[in-house]
Amino acid sequence: MTFSARTRFELDESALSRTLADARRAGAADLTESNPTRCGLASPEAVALLGHPRGAGYSPDPMGEAGAREAIAGDLTRRGHVVDPSRVILSASTSEAYGWLFKLLADPGDAVLVPQPSYPLFEWLARLEGVRLVPYPLVREENFRLDVGAIAPLVDDRTRAILLVHPNNPTGTFVRRADAEALEALCEARGLSLVVDEVFADYPHGALREDRLPSFVGRRRVPTFVLSGLSKVLALPQLKLGWTIVDGPEAQVRDALARLELIADTYLSVSTPVQRALPELLALRDEVQGRLRARLAENLRAIDAACAGSPVRRLPSDGGWTAILEGPLTREDTAWVELLAAEASVLVQPGWFYDLDREGFLVVSLLPDPATFAPAIARAVARIAAG
Ligand SMILES: Cc1ncc(COP(=O)(O)O)c(C=O)c1O
Structure with a gap:
């Protein structure tokens, strides 16, 4: 063998x-x-919601059942990030969503840029998809600020996306608004997508500083994929539910969603009970x-x-x-x-x-x-x- x-x-x-x-x-x-x-x-009361008989049926929708996608969009919209449910796609976890996005955006040997320091799982996620990781440094002396000047020279014709963990793990840094704009300008100029992991975005330590961007949800300048999930939002990793919000220029979003739908259809990995419990689960936020x-x-x-x-x-x-x-x-x-x-x-x-x-x-x-x-x-x- x-x-x-x-x-x-x-x-x-x-x-x-x-x-x-x-x-x-x-x-x-x-x-x-x-x-x-x-x-x-x-939260045993949250887990108990999965035992409801509504979870007994099965009518799979590759993007996620409508009620679950509406619950996520509604929850984000209520908190000031306006999201259309058609832009939400469910997966079993954020980690799985990374795999789908690498399949969507990169061929074997293509590169994605990843922050350094950051979350150690990227190495494995990329390797399993045959994608090359190119680390970009964060400025330690400035609280690990994202420096677009240090990222730009790392982009080449095999680069497909820039990844961001926002706030970063383990540094806890939220991106400055001005740096987010410079990053989007770079992505636009070089035809790159942004993949933004916001699993910890609900956990600022106190009021977030005015110069920091709270979220990339709703940004339209370049194709932007914002990831999150119950693992951190409700501290329920065992429920296995993540989501990706797709934003950006209209035509590109449409194409990306159509392809993601097929990728998701290949796996149909999200369980029905968790999708049907989602409106009630998110009410516990x-x-x-x-x-x-x-x-x-x-x-x-x-x-x-x-x-x-x-x-x-x-x-x-x-x-x-x-x-x-x-x-x-x-x-x-x-x-x-x-x-x-x-x-x-x-x-x-x-x-x-x-x-x-x-x-x-x-x-x-x-x-x-x-x-x-x-x-x-x-x-x-x-x-x-x-x-
Ligand atoms: C930055 C970051 N993203 C994603 C995850 C994993 O989330 P999930 O359980 O949804 O795969 C973690 C887990 O620690 C994490 O630290």
Whole structure:
């Protein structure tokens, strides 16, 4: 048997994963945990909505059932982002939507530009579609600002799209309005699409600054695909429902939707019960997000309290579910992770996991229960400060 080159994965567990797994088993506080259902944030009342008999029928629509698409469009429109339901396409997850967009936009060997640092799944998603990733740097010194001047030289005749995580994971940066416009001008000039992952867009830390763009939904200048889903919007990753909002010049949107419909028809991957429960699920948005925002804010306060007067600092962030700690450069990030597991009984992620451009950064999830999080972050910061 021969396997495809795209599945030539490194299958051995790394030494770091082994260390973390051992420490986890030994009871270390896990500040890498980003699964809300393991952080006391599950919503059993939401999951119960899937048991309704309305889910017993099956009349598949590749784009998603009308009621579900209307629920998403209505929810966005009520919050100021006017969306027509015909521009909404459902998938089982945001990750699946990336795969569909790569199939739609790129041939094998074509390139998409991706932010660095960012979400580590891109490498796999692109590889599985035969698409080449070209990283573009974000300006660390300016809170990881998107710099179109650094992106433009990376575009060549095989480039098909620019990806954006908005706000970025793990930096929490929302794009400045002026940078969004410059980016769209570049896309227009070079015939590129924009793929914008807004799974964390509902989680700014407090009021978003006026110069930041809250969302790319409704922008029309270039073909724009905005992704989100229940995984983060309702903290329900297990429901497996994501969506893509397609915007841009009319004729291009029409063509893109027609092709996406065929791609989606090939899989029909979204379950009926979740689609039919969606209007009721989205009605829980404020309650779920209120709980989550309180959790994020409390854990941010715990980090800031732990860092006060110490050489460790939390990088400023506009929003999202993660925080980045900057510590002294006296050890490599992996060595810090191992040391914190062994000596402080705390698990964190090394910055390189998200492609941060230098050592000195550790990443923590803001989701764990504050009763665990606060003492753990205090121990971690004290240990890092001790050198
Ligand atoms: C930036 C970003 N996009 C997408 C996802 C995955 O979302 P989904 O569960 O919808 O595939 C994650 C998960 O952590 C994420 O961090």
